[in-house]
Amino acid sequence: MSGGKYMVDGKNQSLFKEKPIKILLAKPGIDGHDRGVLVLAKAFRDAGMEVLYVGLLPTPEDVVETAVNEDVDVIALSLLNGAHMTVFRKVMDLLKNRGIDDIAVVGGGTIPDEDKPKLESIGITGNYGPGTPLSTIIEHVTKRATEAREKKLR
Amino acid sequence: MKEGILKSDTRSMARAISYIEDGNAEIRKEILESLYPHCGKAQVVGITGPPGIGKSTTIGNLAITLANKGKKVSVLAVDASSPYSGGSLLGNRIRMQDALFTHGIYMRSLANRGARGGLSESSMGAVNILDASGSDIIIIETVGAGQADLDIMNLADTTVLILGPGLGDQIQAIKAGIMEIADIFVINKMDLDGAYFAMKDIEEILSMDDPRPMKRTVVGTSSIDNTGYTEMADAILGHGKFLEQTSSIGKKRFLMGARWILEREIGRSIIDPVMELIGKMGPDVNAYKLAEELVSEIKKNSITSIIK
Numbered sequence: 001m002s003g004g005k006y007m008v009d010g011k012n013q014s015l016f017k018e019k020p021i022k023i024l025l026a027k028p029g030i031d032g033h034d035r036g037v038l039v040l041a042k043a044f045r046d047a048g049m050e051v052l053y054v055g056l057l058p059t060p061e062d063v064v065e066t067a068v069n070e071d072v073d074v075i076a077l078s079l080l081n082g083a084h085m086t087v088f089r090k091v092m093d094l095l096k097n098r099g100i101d102d103i104a105v106v107g108g109g110t111i112p113d114e115d116k117p118k119l120e121s122i123g124i125t126g127n128y129g130p131g132t133p134l135s136t137i138i139e140h141v142t143k144r145a146t147e148a149r150e151k152k153l154r
Numbered sequence: 155m156k157e158g159i160l161k162s163d164t165r166s167m168a169r170a171i172s173y174i175e176d177g178n179a180e181i182r183k184e185i186l187e188s189l190y191p192h193c194g195k196a197q198v199v200g201i202t203g204p205p206g207i208g209k210s211t212t213i214g215n216l217a218i219t220l221a222n223k224g225k226k227v228s229v230l231a232v233d234a235s236s237p238y239s240g241g242s243l244l245g246n247r248i249r250m251q252d253a254l255f256t257h258g259i260y261m262r263s264l265a266n267r268g269a270r271g272g273l274s275e276s277s278m279g280a281v282n283i284l285d286a287s288g289s290d291i292i293i294i295e296t297v298g299a300g301q302a303d304l305d306i307m308n309l310a311d312t313t314v315l316i317l318g319p320g321l322g323d324q325i326q327a328i329k330a331g332i333m334e335i336a337d338i339f340v341i342n343k344m345d346l347d348g349a350y351f352a353m354k355d356i357e358e359i360l361s362m363d364d365p366r367p368m369k370r371t372v373v374g375t376s377s378i379d380n381t382g383y384t385e386m387a388d389a390i391l392g393h394g395k396f397l398e399q400t401s402s403i404g405k406k407r408f409l410m411g412a413r414w415i416l417e418r419e420i421g422r423s424i425i426d427p428v429m430e431l432i433g434k435m436g437p438d439v440n441a442y443k444l445a446e447e448l449v450s451e452i453k454k455n456s457i458t459s460i461i462k
Binding site: 020042044045046048049050051054055058062068069070098 | 164165168169171172175176235236238239240241242243244245247248251255260261262263265267
């Protein structure tokens with residue numbers, strides 16, 4: 001169990017009064033391995049977030065369209081196939097073209113250390129690899145989501 | 155934001171639904187009151203049924219069929235929130251995503267956030283936003299439903315119950331509750347053994363004395379064989395036409411909307427603080443007597459000044 005605030009029997013309703021973080025998990029492009037993303041989906045759920053996972057092989061366009069339709073706070077991108085520099089950047093470009101700056105984007109997967117600063121520079125943070133504790137990821141996502149929320153309230 | 159919604163701009167619609175979900179009373183009031191004159195045109199189609207029966211997959215196929223008939227369709231899907239963490243896995247979209255994008259259909263997932271009855275508190279407001287955006291048909295999917303999750307009957311103009319093979323015999327089919335509220339029955343997974351028996355069971359029940367003004371129908375669907383969706387769409391549109399003739403589109407929805415606002419706000423402004431007070435009073439206070447006394451006190455305040 002990962003950082004969730006657990007409810008007390010009979011007093012559950014009050015927890016629903018605060019707005020949960022809404023997060024979209026996506027593996028854009030050609031990548032058929034979703035064990036990791038399913039583990040994350042459940043961990044985010046247990047941390048009290050509302051989690052969307054759109055399945056395998058969405059295009060970057062699908063990812064952005066979903067994020068807009070669902071009004072998410074965070075897009076979490078994951079890739080294991082090495083195409084992150086191309087595909088993650090495409091997602092960022094699409095967001096930029098639509099003038100969207102109030103959705104945070106975080107990354108993860110098998111991302112070489114030398115690529116991490118490059119991703120950071122286009123606004124994709126985290127970029128965690130295998131073995132990262134779930135609590136570290138949840139903490140980072142929560143921080144980015146809070147920043148995104150502040151932008152929405154402008 | 156209102157202009158955006160009326161022009162069917164997805165960003166404005168999505169953000170407005172978030173405000174409704176947030177439960178900020180001021181914003182909710184502003185949005186819903188200003189959109190009210192633009193609501194009441196769409197046919198709201200509620201899709202309910204047990205978990206895993208194929209509601210989301212069916213909606214994906216149904217939405218395409220309706221879109222191909224020239225209808226502007228939008229979809230709302232409610233999924234369950236965790237009673238432990240408050241989180242939710244909104245898993246409906248994954249079943250219909252591809253279908254929706256190729257046809258430009260707006261779809262939004264909602265967590266039920268502890269609400270009982272198969273919907274979320276925000277469902278009514280979200281439906282009105284989609285209605286104002288110019289949808290002809292709004293499909294709303296309930297949380298996987300049990301026998302007494304009946305809220306959908308008060309929100310939807312047309313309630314569709316999806317069942318499948320192996321869910322029980324004719325006794326199950328004449329049980330009260332969810333079996334009664336359907337305007338249209340769909341037997342999904344027609345490619346599986348026993349599906350025709352399930353269909354026959356429902357048909358036999360419907361051939362008994364049925365008090366409904368419009369004869370109810372049963373349709374069989376299968377996503378594996380991609381069959382039955384035209385019949386399902388025709389049944390829904392047929393029911394919509396019947397409702398139009400009796401000018402009852404949207405009527406239930408507005409009544410329910412008003413009731414939800416009353417129940418929630420009276421709950422929060424009166425019941426919650428009173429309960430907190432009673433909780434602090436200690437065991438020698440007769441809580442039942444106190445509650446009865448409060449009710450008679452509240453009833454003394456006339457509401458005729460608001461409702462003329």
